[in-house]
Amino acid sequence: MKPVQLLNFAAVLVFGLLVGHQCSKPEPRKPAATPTAAASVAVPKTTQTSQSIDALRRGADLGTEPEALPLARVENTDIKRDRAYPMQPPTIPHAIDGYQVDQNANRCMLCHGQANSAQFQAPPVSVTHYMDRDSQVLAEVSPRRYFCVQCHVVQTDAKPLVANRFTGVDDLLATPTTAKE
Ligand code: HEC
Ligand code: HEC
Incomplete structure (x- = not known):
C-alpha cells in the first residue's frame, strides 16, 4: 500500500469508528424485571426500589450513600x-x-x-x-x-456481595445427565 492509500484507509477507519460509536450508545440500564439470583441474595426484596440497579449497593437508592459494611x-x-x-x-x-x-x-x-x-x-x-x-x-x-x-x-x-452460579466440576460430574440443561 502506498502512503497516500494508507492515510485514506486510516481516515476512513477513524471516521467509521466514530460513527459506529455514536450509533451504538448503550440503552440506559433497566432494573432487572425478575429478581436475578444475584439480587435475591444480596438485596432483600423489601428494600429494592425501582432505582436500585446494582446488587453491590445493597438496595440503596442512587441518591443515597449506602452505609459501608x-x-x-x-x-x-x-x-x-x-x-x-x-x-x-x-x-x-x-x-x-x-x-x-x-x-x-x-x-x-x-x-x-x-x-x-x-x-x-x-x-x-x-x-x-x-x-x-x-x-x-x-x-x-x-x-x-x-x-x-x-x-x-x-x-x-x-x-x-453477589450470588454466583458457578458449579464445580465434581458437582457437574455428580449431576445426572438428564438434569443438565
Ligand atoms: C509462620 C509460617 C507461615 C508463614 C510466614 C506463612 N504461612 Fe501460609 N501456611 C502456614 C501453615 C503452617 C499452613 C498450613 C495450614 C495452617 O496450619 O494454617 C499454611 C497454609 C497456607 C496456604 C493453604 C495451602 C493449601 O494447600 O490449602 C496458603 C495458600 C498459604 N499458607 C499462603 C501463605 C501466604 C501467601 C503467606 C504470606 C503472605 C504465608 N502463607 C505465610 C505457615 C505459614
Ligand atoms: C500467579 C498466581 C500465583 C502466585 C503469585 C502465587 N501462587 Fe501459590 N498457587 C497458585 C495456584 C494456581 C496454585 C494451585 C495450583 C498449583 O499448585 O500451581 C497455587 C498453590 C499454592 C500452594 C499449595 C501447593 C500445593 O501443592 O497444594 C501454596 C502453599 C502456595 N500456592 C503458596 C504460595 C506462596 C507462598 C506464594 C508467594 C511466594 C504464591 N503461592 C504465589 C497461584 C499463585
Missing part, C-alpha cells in the same frame, strides 16, 4: 477451604498481618519454601511457583509467583 474478620483457624477447581490458588487459612513481601524479603517463603516447609509444617509451594513462563524450573521462586497475594487471599467471614 463492617470490615470482614480474617479467619485464623488453620482450616482449609475447598478448592472449586483444580487450578484455583488455595485461600490462605491463617492471618498474614505484617508479613513482609517486597524486594528485600518474602515472609511467605520463609515457611512455604521447599527448604523450610517441614520445619514450619507448612505446605510447600508447588513446582509451578518455581517455573518461568517457558516452564523452565528455576532454583528460586519465579518472579511471576513472587507476590503471593496477587493470587492467594486470606479467608474472611465476609458474605458474598
Whole structure:
C-alpha cells in the first residue's frame, strides 16, 4: 500500500469508528424485571426500589450513600477451604498481618519454601511457583509467583456481595445427565 492509500484507509477507519460509536450508545440500564439470583441474595426484596440497579449497593437508592459494611474478620483457624477447581490458588487459612513481601524479603517463603516447609509444617509451594513462563524450573521462586497475594487471599467471614452460579466440576460430574440443561 502506498502512503497516500494508507492515510485514506486510516481516515476512513477513524471516521467509521466514530460513527459506529455514536450509533451504538448503550440503552440506559433497566432494573432487572425478575429478581436475578444475584439480587435475591444480596438485596432483600423489601428494600429494592425501582432505582436500585446494582446488587453491590445493597438496595440503596442512587441518591443515597449506602452505609459501608463492617470490615470482614480474617479467619485464623488453620482450616482449609475447598478448592472449586483444580487450578484455583488455595485461600490462605491463617492471618498474614505484617508479613513482609517486597524486594528485600518474602515472609511467605520463609515457611512455604521447599527448604523450610517441614520445619514450619507448612505446605510447600508447588513446582509451578518455581517455573518461568517457558516452564523452565528455576532454583528460586519465579518472579511471576513472587507476590503471593496477587493470587492467594486470606479467608474472611465476609458474605458474598453477589450470588454466583458457578458449579464445580465434581458437582457437574455428580449431576445426572438428564438434569443438565
Ligand atoms: C509462620 C509460617 C507461615 C508463614 C510466614 C506463612 N504461612 Fe501460609 N501456611 C502456614 C501453615 C503452617 C499452613 C498450613 C495450614 C495452617 O496450619 O494454617 C499454611 C497454609 C497456607 C496456604 C493453604 C495451602 C493449601 O494447600 O490449602 C496458603 C495458600 C498459604 N499458607 C499462603 C501463605 C501466604 C501467601 C503467606 C504470606 C503472605 C504465608 N502463607 C505465610 C505457615 C505459614
Ligand atoms: C500467579 C498466581 C500465583 C502466585 C503469585 C502465587 N501462587 Fe501459590 N498457587 C497458585 C495456584 C494456581 C496454585 C494451585 C495450583 C498449583 O499448585 O500451581 C497455587 C498453590 C499454592 C500452594 C499449595 C501447593 C500445593 O501443592 O497444594 C501454596 C502453599 C502456595 N500456592 C503458596 C504460595 C506462596 C507462598 C506464594 C508467594 C511466594 C504464591 N503461592 C504465589 C497461584 C499463585
